Amino acid sequence: MIQNIDEDLCSGCGRCESACPMDVIYLDREAKKARVAYLSDCMTCYSCELACPEGAVRVGPFKKAKPGAW
Ligand code: SF4
Ligand code: SF4
Numbered sequence: 555m556i557q558n559i560d561e562d563l564c565s566g567c568g569r570c571e572s573a574c575p576m577d578v579i580y581l582d583r584e585a586k587k588a589r590v591a592y593l594s595d596c597m598t599c600y601s602c603e604l605a606c607p608e609g610a611v612r613v614g615p616f617k618k619a620k621p622g623a624w
Pocket of ligand 2: 563564565570571605610
């Protein structure tokens with residue numbers, strides 16, 4: 555499951571949003587930051603992590619995000 559999107563690293567390019575087959579991620583176009591919209595739909599496919607050129611997305615084999623990650 556997606557664990558974290560590091561806002562400091564995110565450049566707002568939108569690649570993770572496009573890469574996600576489940577629409578878990580959406581791009582806040584005003585803030586130019588990727589956000590998680592539907593965490594429970596994540597299939598842990600790692601596409602978003604692989605698509606991010608900034609290394610801002612972390613996906614892990616854990617069922618839940620770490621406390622305080624969102
Ligand atoms: S791991 Fe896959 S399903 Fe989950 S947020 Fe990333 S791209 Fe979407
Ligand atoms: S791919 Fe990475 S840099 Fe681009 S919007 Fe997503 S988290 Fe931000």
